[in-house]
Amino acid sequence: MTSVLTPDLLTGFSLRGDAERGVEGWSPDLIASLDWLRLGELLRAIAANAGCELGPSRVQLDGSVQFAMLEAPKSLHERRALVKLVGWREWGATPETVQAFINELERIREPTRGVLVAPDGFSAAAKNRAHNVGIEAIDAAQLHQILTRLPAEQADFFYTVTTAGSCKVPTCPVCLRKLSRMEQQTTRAMRTVPGEMVFQTSTLVPDPVACGRLEIMHDCEVTFLHEVRAKEMIVRGHVSGDFICEGPVILQRGATLSGTLAARSVDVQDGAEIIGQFRILDGVTDALTQLAPTWFWRCLNSSGKTQCRSVLFEPHSLV
Numbered sequence: 001m002t003s004v005l006t007p008d009l010l011t012g013f014s015l016r017g018d019a020e021r022g023v024e025g026w027s028p029d030l031i032a033s034l035d036w037l038r039l040g041e042l043l044r045a046i047a048a049n050a051g052c053e054l055g056p057s058r059v060q061l062d063g064s065v066q067f068a069m070l071e072a073p074k075s076l077h078e079r080r081a082l083v084k085l086v087g088w089r090e091w092g093a094t095p096e097t098v099q100a101f102i103n104e105l106e107r108i109r110e111p112t113r114g115v116l117v118a119p120d121g122f123s124a125a126a127k128n129r130a131h132n133v134g135i136e137a138i139d140a141a142q143l144h145q146i147l148t149r150l151p152a153e154q155a156d157f158f159y160t161v162t163t164a165g166s167c168k169v170p171t172c173p174v175c176l177r178k179l180s181r182m183e184q185q186t187t188r189a190m191r192t193v194p195g196e197m198v199f200q201t202s203t204l205v206p207d208p209v210a211c212g213r214l215e216i217m218h219d220c221e222v223t224f225l226h227e228v229r230a231k232e233m234i235v236r237g238h239v240s241g242d243f244i245c246e247g248p249v250i251l252q253r254g255a256t257l258s259g260t261l262a263a264r265s266v267d268v269q270d271g272a273e274i275i276g277q278f279r280i281l282d283g284v285t286d287a288l289t290q291l292a293p294t295w296f297w298r299c300l301n302s303s304g305k306t307q308c309r310s311v312l313f314e315p316h317s318l319v
Contacts, residue, residue: 025159026147032119032140033316034162036088037171040065042162043083043117046146049154052081059173061311062087066104068112080112085119088170088313092120093137094279098129105135117143120316172299174307179297197230199237214245216255233263235272246281 031039044054047069055068064087071079084101086093093116105114114135121139122130130137147155169178197211199222208226215234216222224241232247240258243249249263251272261278268274297313
């Protein structure tokens, strides 16, 4: 008896069948290291192999992919589903990632179940949130289980197609050409300041920064070109960059923060605003002295669309 990928009202996107058997080549690490486009195509192939009818894929600038599908079409158990692969810049899922997907599902008129794929895994809070609202949460390890339970010839075919060529080099979500590896323009070490950093005038900071307390005063505009790590932050003026804060972040009235923010807690007072993405840390952060990546992926397609210039992906840890 062979195992098959079977749409089921209880198991959904998952597999039912005999005990797992190994398929040479596939591993959770390999799956998590794949280009977002290759992984999106693999998800579509798995769903099509299960007999689902698929809609077109929609790709965002962050490399996230989503597509609608009909499970068990033209049967008594037919139902709609929306599959989403998280963006390259996340690759894992936080409660905020799950909530954003919930918001997308709520905009669909017909009853639609959600399948959220985060190769690097789900935090405990994210997994709990997904379970509570009936979203199927899939990581690289679960995808590996799906592939190892397929008939060997089918799994081998998927492996050959998915891993052909530069399968780990991310694709530009605008022009769909491979991105290029670019070295950082600065060779300066991270500025480690154990105490306070207080900015009272507008400036541009070209180095990665780590400090205990970061404060941006009123009427200041401060731009950080590299990652900033702090134990607490108070923003009274305007700041932009990528921030990781082990403790609280307070944005006072009239303050703005542009970019990305990960913090233990965030207090946005009336009249303040976060422009970009933020998430609440629910685990232990890395040491404050960790350096920012020394290289990144960028689209160098000069004949591409204007948006190609805005595509910049940091490397994943497995690449």
